[in-house]
Amino acid sequence: MLKARVIPCLDVKDGRVVKGINFVDLRDAGDPVEIAKAYDAAGADELCFLDITASHEKRGIILDVVRHTAEQCFMPLTVGGGVKEVEDIRQLLLAGADKVSINTAAVNNPELIEQAAKRFGSQCIVVAIDAKQVSAEGEPLKWEIFTHGGRTHTGIDAIEFAKKVVALGAGEILLTSMDRDGTGIGFNIELTRAICDAVNVPVIASGGVGTLDHMVDGIKLTGATAVLAASIFHFGTFTIAETKAHMAANGVPVRQDPGN
Amino acid sequence: MKTVIIDYGSGNLRSAQKAFERAAASAQMAMSVSLTSDPDEVDQADKIVLPGVGAYRDCRDGIRRLDGMWEAIEKAVIADYKPFFGICVGMQLMADVGLEHGSTDGFGWIKGRVEKMQPQDTSLKIPQMGWNTLDLHHNHPVMANIKTGPEGLHAYFVHSYQLVPEDDADLIATTDYGGPVTAIVATDNLVGTQFHPEKSQKLGLAMIENFLKWKC
Numbered sequence: 001m002l003k004a005r006v007i008p009c010l011d012v013k014d015g016r017v018v019k020g021i022n023f024v025d026l027r028d029a030g031d032p033v034e035i036a037k038a039y040d041a042a043g044a045d046e047l048c049f050l051d052i053t054a055s056h057e058k059r060g061i062i063l064d065v066v067r068h069t070a071e072q073c074f075m076p077l078t079v080g081g082g083v084k085e086v087e088d089i090r091q092l093l094l095a096g097a098d099k100v101s102i103n104t105a106a107v108n109n110p111e112l113i114e115q116a117a118k119r120f121g122s123q124c125i126v127v128a129i130d131a132k133q134v135s136a137e138g139e140p141l142k143w144e145i146f147t148h149g150g151r152t153h154t155g156i157d158a159i160e161f162a163k164k165v166v167a168l169g170a171g172e173i174l175l176t177s178m179d180r181d182g183t184g185i186g187f188n189i190e191l192t193r194a195i196c197d198a199v200n201v202p203v204i205a206s207g208g209v210g211t212l213d214h215m216v217d218g219i220k221l222t223g224a225t226a227v228l229a230a231s232i233f234h235f236g237t238f239t240i241a242e243t244k245a246h247m248a249a250n251g252v253p254v255r256q257d258p259g260n
Numbered sequence: 261m262k263t264v265i266i267d268y269g270s271g272n273l274r275s276a277q278k279a280f281e282r283a284a285a286s287a288q289m290a291m292s293v294s295l296t297s298d299p300d301e302v303d304q305a306d307k308i309v310l311p312g313v314g315a316y317r318d319c320r321d322g323i324r325r326l327d328g329m330w331e332a333i334e335k336a337v338i339a340d341y342k343p344f345f346g347i348c349v350g351m352q353l354m355a356d357v358g359l360e361h362g363s364t365d366g367f368g369w370i371k372g373r374v375e376k377m378q379p380q381d382t383s384l385k386i387p388q389m390g391w392n393t394l395d396l397h398h399n400h401p402v403m404a405n406i407k408t409g410p411e412g413l414h415a416y417f418v419h420s421y422q423l424v425p426e427d428d429a430d431l432i433a434t435t436d437y438g439g440p441v442t443a444i445v446a447t448d449n450l451v452g453t454q455f456h457p458e459k460s461q462k463l464g465l466a467m468i469e470n471f472l473k474w475k476c
Contacts (some may be wrong), residue, residue, distance in 0.1 A: 001434055002384075003391045003414065040461070045391055070275045074282075076459050096274045098418075098459065120271070121314030123387055123418045170420075171387060181362060202389045225385060255391040255414045257462055 002107055002217045003255040005045035005226035006243055007204060008046030008233045009036060012028050013052050015061035033068045039233075040073040042240040045255060046173075047073070048228060052149075063095040068094025080128055084109075089116050093124060101126040101174055104147040110168055117169025120123040122201075124249075127199075129168040131158035131191055132178040143191050150178045158191070159198045166199045166253075174197060174228065182232070184210025187218045196223030202216070212238060212246035219252045263472065264305040266350075267295040268322040268329065271313040273319075278348070279458035282311065282470035291472055299332030307472065308336050312349030315357035316374060316421070319349045320366065334367065337450060343475050344450045346421065351452025354445065355423045370445050370452075373426040379438025387420040392455075394433040394443050394463075402451050402470040403444070406463060408433065413463035415443065415455035422454060449475060 011018040014031045028034050036047055047069075051062040059082060066079055080101030091098045105112050106127045117125045130150055135142040143158035162173055175195050177188035185208055192197050192205045207225040209215060209232055218227040231236050244254040261279055265273055270436050273295050284291035285416035294301070301310060310333065312319040323329050336342045345356050353366045358374035364376070377386060391414040396403060407413055417435065422442045425431050434440035445452050451471065
């Protein structure tokens with residue numbers, strides 16, 4: 001049986017992890033490669049790097065980070081942030097990323113998804129959708145797409161957009177609720193379920209995890225096949241093993257291989 | 261001893277190379293592992309690894325574009341009887357034919373076709389993406405000392421198509437995704453996995469180590 005995936009996400013800026021990582025036994029708590037190795041050993045099912053490097057000159061640094069990670073971690077790695085053209089995707093895949101996630105460019109230039117899927121295969125093209133609720137209290141639920149890290153409101157309907165990117169060749173959707181991101185009050189279940197029902201590719205639920213019950217709900221109540229979280233892992237609130245034990249105990253099948 | 265991983269432009273092979281190097285070190289074998297696009301190197305190698313991601317036809321065409329490579333692989337595998345490991349689409353290419361984007365001939369070492377998966381449970385997503393366990397149908401040296409079954413180790417899958425072998429004897433292991441789905445095929449000196457051993461942590465490294473020791 002296919003297991004639900006637990007995916008830690010690291011924000012990387014200029015080759016360094018942005019928020020402090022509260023891990024014991026790390027030589028360098030800001031080094032993404034070290035942290036990737038620790039998550040690999042801890043039994044994370046995949047790893048996600050979000051490159052938030054602002055300056056164009058420093059954008060090549062993430063390629064080195066990916067290269068070193070891929071040499072040492074035998075687990076799937078998704079990399080996103082600032083991906084604008086096919087060449088950006090090619091560079092990341094050549095450096096060793098297994099999947100590349102596209103966010104703003106998927107909205108501004110949807111043809112990029114089609115070109116990339118044709119060239120590299122749908123299996124490595126993830127579209128990251130940042131959605132925010134726009135319906136008022138009492139109205140039918142409606143969510144729209146935000147880009148540029150949530151700053152730009154596009155007016156595009158999230159469900160329609162999800163269908164469109166899958167038709168163009170996206171192999172997976174990384175769905176973040178902007179209303180919930182950073183709140184710790186749990187995933188937006190209605191949004192996640194609506195997107196999962198609309199598309200036939202795997203959906204990763206993201207944004208809002210604060211407790212281990214949230215991880216259970218993120219899978220059980222939505223149809224998502226993976227849950228992504230950052231703070232609860234980085235700050236050491238919960239380990240990957242604790243998370244998986246809790247999910248398993250609550251009826252969500254997860255991978256718990258010994259020694260991983 | 262020398263293992264070559266065939267590089268025909270199908271994605272990044274760095275982690276595959278590193279995984280094979282680590283497994284060779286763990287097995288304490290004097291085994292070099294190199295990436296190659298050169299048919300002569302295939303001729304000189306002891307073991308052949310054929311990776312592959314993306315579409316069936318693109319992978320077939322990628323190999324065909326390297327002058328003499330298709331023939332070098334066939335010679336190494338059939339005439340010279342060298343151990344061969346196909347990964348993902350590299351495994352699917354072992355079949356007679358692939359049906360992704362039209363019909364495309366494969367190497368034809370395993371009788372059967374590569375077809376789109378159709379899980380009985382229609383709520384299951386395509387591609388299958390993630391970690392799944394293996395159900396062993398036949399013992400094989402590459403699976404020695406690897407725990408399978410529902411309580412066994414997991415392998416990492418990303419695929420929408422599967423190889424359906426005609427001969428049951430070629431089907432070494434399946435995985436359950438709305439019904440049994442081909443996970444490992446093998447015949448004679450050839451073995452192939454639908455999953456990615458180089459991304460499958462413990463199970464993957466153990467399997468690669470077994471392959472490196474196989475027929476040595």
